[in-house]
Amino acid sequence: MHRKIGVAVRSCVITMAIITTTPLAAAELHCPPRLPGPHIGFERSGPIPAAHWLLWRMRLFDGHPGNDVREEFAPDDKIERRDGFTSVWRFTADQDLLMVCLYDGSGSYYFAYRQAPPARCVMDDNNGLTRAWCE
Numbered sequence: 001m002h003r004k005i006g007v008a009v010r011s012c013v014i015t016m017a018i019i020t021t022t023p024l025a026a027a028e029l030h031c032p033p034r035l036p037g038p039h040i041g042f043e044r045s046g047p048i049p050a051a052h053w054l055l056w057r058m059r060l061f062d063g064h065p066g067n068d069v070r071e072e073f074a075p076d077d078k079i080e081r082r083d084g085f086t087s088v089w090r091f092t093a094d095q096d097l098l099m100v101c102l103y104d105g106s107g108s109y110y111f112a113y114r115q116a117p118p119a120r121c122v123m124d125d126n127n128g129l130t131r132a133w134c135e
Contacts, residue, residue, distance in 0.1 A: 028118075028133060028134070028135045029041055029099060029112055029114070029118070029133060029134045029135075030131070030132070030133040031055050031058050031099070031101035031110065031130075031131075031132040031133065032055070032101060032110055033054065033055050033131070034052050034053060034054055034055065034103070035049060035052065035053045035055075035103040035106055035108060035109070035110065036048045036049055036052070036108070039110060041112050042101070042110040042111065042112045043110065043111055043112070044108060044109070044110055045108060045109055045110075045111060046106070046107050046108030046109065047108060048108070049103075049106045049108055051105070051106075053103035053104055053105045053106040054103065054104055054129070054130070055101060055102075055103060055104075055130045055131070055132065056102050056103055056104035056130055057101075057102045057123065057130065057132075058099065058100065058101055058102070058121070058123045058130075058132035059072060059099075059100045059102065060072065060073040060089055060097060060098070060099055060100070060121055060134075061073065061097070061098040061100065062095055062096065062097070062098075063096055063098055070098060073089055075087035075088055075089050075123075076088055076089055076090045083126060083127045084124070084125040084126045084127055084128070085124075085125050086122065086123070086124045086125075087122070087123045087124075088120060088121070088122050089120060089121040089122075090119070090120045091118060091119060091120065091121075094116075096113070096114070096115060097113070097114045097118070097134070098111060098112075098113055099111060099112045099113075099114065099121070099134060101132065114134070118134040118135055119135060120134070120135060121133065121134040121135075122134075122135075
């Protein structure tokens with residue numbers, strides 16, 4: 001029992017060391033795969049849902065979460081497949097980025113704000129299973 005606790009504490013310390021040494025602006029940021037749950041770098045908007053919901057879509061906006069009006073970025077490329085699609089956004093300008101992760105069946109969502117825009121963001125839907133990230 002004590003050995004399991006020691007392993008858990010060491011794992012937590014290592015995780016915290018990684019988190020504190022990797023700034024959010026420089027790290028790859030993945031939409032959490034499901035809602036609810038704690039996800040580093042993201043804030044939840046809306047109530048905690050009674051059920052778990054899978055990631056459905058990612059939307060990207062110009063601006064800070066406090067702004068009332070934001071322009072949504074359209075993907076630069078969208079590749080359609082028989083079993084899904086892949087969307088890619090490319091960024092070159094120095095602009096703020098608001099990343100919003102939406103979940104199928106839930107009105108709540110996660111969002112993250114980055115001051116330094118990533119080089120690109122990708123959303124991949126493979127037969128209804130969605131992954132989305134910015135790198």
